[in-house]
Structures are given as structure tokens and as C-alpha cells.
Amino acid sequence: MTWHMDDGLATRYADGDLDATLASSVEAHLLACAPCRELLTPRVPRARLDRVWEEIAEAVDSPVPGPFERALRLVGVREHTARLLGAASSLRLSWISAGALALLFAVLAAGETTRWGLVGFLALAPMLPVAGVGVAYGRGADPAYEIGLAAPYPAVKVMLMRAAAVLATSALPALVIGLAVFGRSWAVAAWLLPALALTSLSLVLSRWFEPAHCALAVSALWLACVAGTNLGEPSLAMFGAAGQLASLAVTVVSCALLAARGKKAS
Amino acid sequence: MSVVVEGLTKTYGRRHALDGLSFTAGTGVTGLLGPNGAGKTTLIRLLATVLAPDRGTMRLLGRDPATERQAIRRRLGYVPQEPGYHRGFTVFEFVDYVAILKEMADRRTRHDEVRRVIDEVGLADVSGRRIRALSGGMRRRIGIAQALLGDPELVLLDEPTAGLDSEQRLRFRDLIARAGEGRTVILSTHQIEDVAALCAKVVVLKDGGSVFEGTPKELRGLAEGRTWVGGRKEGPLCRHTGEGVFRTLGDPPPGARPAEPTVEDGYLLLLHEAAPAATR
Amino acid sequence: MDDKTAWSDARLLTAVADGDRRALEIVYGRHAPWLVLRLGRRCADPAVVDEAVQDTFVAVWRTAGKWTGKGDPAAWIWGIGIRRLLDLLRRRPVAVAPAYEQVMVSAEEQVLLGVEYGDLGRALGALSPELRAVVQATVLDGLTTREAGKLLGIPTGTVKTRMMRAKALLREELA
Structure with missing residues (x-):
């Protein structure tokens, strides 16, 4: 480098008063010369630089939403709500797809065309949302749980919103698997009410116990019922009219209790 | 007084975590001292409105937590004893998450506030890093940052300096002292030096009750004229010092000479002599 | 710190x-x-x-x-x-690009240019504005032919032909 800019040249470059060829020289020089670049710093209004920096800081800091969160935004969920939902581990794409895969393999392993296969599917499908809800909130699952308890945003609301999201995201793959494996028949939807019953029951219990434990207990109870009605012969007793009615009753009572709790919290 | 607590009782089964505790706290840093199991964490959680007392009254920021919990929570900052962090979150993401829980809905103003508190605890450099990559001291500062969101009037810190090395502790003291300017900070701690350096007021808890309420200087005053060095090892309040002599509190052992007491001397003497709180 | x-x-x-x-x-x-x-x-x-x-x-x-x-x-x-x-x-209508407009070159600046670019600087100055704009966009700004075309608002083919003409003229000028 044999020459450097002086203040005059810097001002003229900054003001656009240099002819194209000379400006090109200056620019080529600038790429290699830090002191001359520095000469230009005072030629740009501080306020303008600060304004641009604020935008950069915002873009750089803003959390990058995961695929599930982006999907929520697409269907109209507001940004801050989507954030709260997306923070739950069972509302990540990895968990949702793992649950669906587990269900698929379990059904295929049971032999999809036999009645055992159908019973197995109907017994397992409701446990998917229960497990998801069990790890979606609470002290064990949510590291900021204790902080959240002292925050104005109602913890019950977070719990219910996440439970609803888990139900929706686990019902969809279960329905698809059911339709794909068993074809169109009433049976592929027979697990829906039991799923609602089990999930709402475990939500009610989580008032007193750790949500993951509630999910485990409710699931165990469910499996015991299904196994009890299936001794020897595969039977769909749990999913017949009586079973559905019982599920409905559990769901209604649980939801009433949850609603009462939600009202009290807000 | 921003915190007025009277006759607070909380039991777990048959164990009294708090037993008729009363104290007040105003602007500045108030230290809660006490041995393990004295009820410090239970008290902090009650003040944070996370727990409800079995008996007794509380007024926080002039309001009753039983009926105006939300209003109190909006003006509250809370660092739990073992604050958890979503380890996969960046510092910014985590504080932003708590900001949402604090009802800051508008994204841009929320982000500005998050940047402000992260800057205030000196974590601006690492705000884009994942929490799992940070040191324990830095994680503790994230805890403070989230507690400062929304400029709360009451800040509760449950053993924020536990597990920090001495240099980190000094920096933390700075942070807490600054947080205590113009607001009420309640600091539960095991570190008597922290209390001596930071607090305008100390409350000593024992067996779920308050056995002392006053300034650190008054706490030290309890050992005035009752602190001795030298002599034989005698009694429960006698301990080794680095210089190979014994330091005794209470009655002087033969051949001992008086010594200048510290806040710790006052605290130890108090714990030893204080009657188990309340008569049960 | x-x-x-x-x-x-x-x-x-x-x-x-x-x-x-x-x-x-x-x-x-x-x-x-x-x-x-x-x-x-x-x-x-x-x-x-x-x-x-x-x-x-x-x-x-x-x-x-x-x-x-x-x-x-x-x-x-x-x-x-x-x-x-x-x-x-x-994504929007092309704005004016003042860098590529013709400005008179003073003798003093010619000297400065000579120091930086030698004869090439003088030769560049002698090119027509259109040709020089193409040389600047590609050689000095480091753009590809396509990018230069976008910036100057002319088709890629035109950039290529202008570049060829500019190279020929520069070669003559420097010979």
C-alpha cells in the first residue's frame, strides 16, 4: 500500500463527490486498510448505525422456533403461546414421531390382521397422549416449573394448553396408523374416548402427584382393565358401548374438576 | 414495610417447617440466616406465593396473597433454591420464556426487556449460547436475570451463592447489592460473610421461628465481651482457629483473653443459646 | 474487562x-x-x-x-x-446506482489513481460509462456476470459482450 486516504478524501468519498474511477480505487484500498476504514466511521450518523444495530440484535437474539412451533404459528397460534407450548419436550417433532413409530411397530409386531392386533392397537393408542401429557409439564419435566409457579401466567393454563396440544398431535398419527393398518372401520376410532378419559384423569391426579407418575398410574390401570377383559380370547369389551360410556363418564367428571380448578386459579 | 409476616405456620405431616414465624422487611437487602431445616426455603416459597400458609397472615407489597396473588406476582422476582434451566435453550431463549410467563406478550418490548436484564447481570456476551455450555456461576446469573424482569419491587433469592467459588461470590454480592437499590430483596443464605457485606437487616431462623431480627452489627453485638481466644478447649462453642489457638464464645475459659467478635460469633452464640422457638 | x-x-x-x-x-x-x-x-x-x-x-x-x-x-x-x-x-424496482455514473476526473485525481492502479487506472478512466460500470461491477466489486447484470439492470448477455469490448479496449490502451 503506497498511499492512504486523508480526511478530505474520506469526506468526498462519503459525500459521493468522487468520480467513479477514483472511488473504485478508494474502495479497493479500503478492503485492505483498516485505518482508512476507520476514517469513514464518523462520516455515518451514529443514530443511523444504532438503529441498524438494534435490528441486528433483535434478529440475532430472537429464538429460532422449531418445526412444531412454526406449524402452530401457521395455524394462527400467537407467538408467545407457541413459545410456551414448544418448550415442552413432548411437543417436539422428535417426540411426536417417536410415539407414532412406537405405535406402528407395536401394532405390526402384534400381527395387524388378527384380532390381537386390533386390541393391541386400541389399548396402546390412548397411552400415547397420556405419556405425552405426563412429560409436558410439572416439576420433573419442566426445569423452570418452580419459577413458573411464582409467575402471573397461570400454571394450570400452561398445563391445559399443553395437554390439548399433545392430544391433538398424538391423535393425528394414531388415526392415520389405524386407517392405514386396519382400513376404514369404526374400530380405528374406538380409542378416542378412552384417550380423553385417561388424559383428563391423569391431569386431575396431577393436582397432588408428579404428572409423570400420574401418567404411569393411569396407564397401568388402563392396561390392567384391558388385560382383564382379554383373558384367553381377544375381546373388544372395553371399546363397546359400555366401555365408551364409562370413558365418557370419566372424561366429563374429570373435565368438570379441571374447569373448577382453572376457575379458581384465575 | 413491603413484607409483613405474622404468626406464619406451615406443617408437612407432623413436621413444623414454620412455627409461628413473624418478621418484617423493607427496602434494601434483608438476609435470612439459619441452619439447614430451619424453614428458610419454606418461608421463601410462601413469600413467592408458591405455597399457602396453614395459619398466620402475610402482607406482601401491601397486599394479601390469599386474595390478590396475581397482583403480587406481577411485582415479584423469584430465584428458587435450585433453579432449573432448559439446557437446550440459549440464555436469551430461557429468559424470554420466563418473560412470557410474566405476561409480557408483545414480542419486541419483551425482547428489549430480556436484553436489558441479561446485560444487567453481565451475560450479554453469551446470550446466544446454550445454557448447557455455561459454567455454574453463569447459570446462577441467569437465575438473577429472570428475577429482574419487569423491574419487580420484591425479589426473593434462595441461596443464590451456594456452590460458587469466592471470586464468583464477590461478583454476585455486587449484583445483589445493585438489585437491592430501591427494592426489597430477601436473601436466604448460609454465607454469614454475604450477610455482613450486603444486608441492612438480618433475620435468624431456628426451628421454624425467628430468634433474631436486627442489623448485622446488632447480631455481632451479641458476642460483644463474650468472645475469647487462647486457653483450653472447653465447651460446645469452642473451635480451632488457624493460628493454633482456640476461639471460645460465652464464658471465658481459664487463661483466655478477650477478642473482637465477628457477625459469625454472634450468630453461633445466638443459635446455641436461643430457646427452641415458641413453646410447644 | x-x-x-x-x-x-x-x-x-x-x-x-x-x-x-x-x-x-x-x-x-x-x-x-x-x-x-x-x-x-x-x-x-x-x-x-x-x-x-x-x-x-x-x-x-x-x-x-x-x-x-x-x-x-x-x-x-x-x-x-x-x-x-x-x-x-x-425484490423491488432497481434504484439508481450512482457509483456507475460519469463524473469528470481531475488531473490531481488522475495522479492518485495512477499510484493505485498505474496505467490501468488511466485506461479505465478512458472507457465509456457503460463499459466502465461493467468492469467495476465484475472486477472491483467481485460480482458474477449474472449478479452484475441484475445490479446494472441489463441482461447477462449484454454484460458479457460489454466486458469483452472493455477488455479489448483496455488491451489497446495499455499496449
């Missing part, structure tokens, strides 16, 4: 790749002003320039890990900056 202001660009970029926000702020403080001015000579709309500068440093933040460590970081930043500007201009 804040001794990062004394760090070299290369060291700062390494820190930026590691997620250091403060390092990015210092890189911005050093490189934003000249980038604003230089991009301003290629686009008359300051709002578009500001947006390009913003995009540039966000890209620096996200891709600092890809910087090879070879060459001056300023050149790397410029490469990002001019392409971001192009991306923005592609």
Missing part, C-alpha cells in the same frame, strides 16, 4: 462463530460505516442500504464459522454485503 475492542478481526470472527454477541457488536462498529457508504454508492435508497447492512451482519453472525480465516475479513464482509443488496434490489 472490555478488552475485546483491541482484538483483531479474525479473532473477533472466531468469537462470533462461538456465539459471542459482544464480538459481533465490535465487528459491526468497525465494518458497518464503510459498508453503509460503499453500498450507498450502489443504491440510492438509504432504507434499502440499511436493510442490506442489517442482513449482512445477521449473516455474519450465522455464518462466521464458515469464514475460512484466509484473506481480509473486510473482503468477506463486502462479499456478503453486496450480495444481500442484490437480493433486496431483486
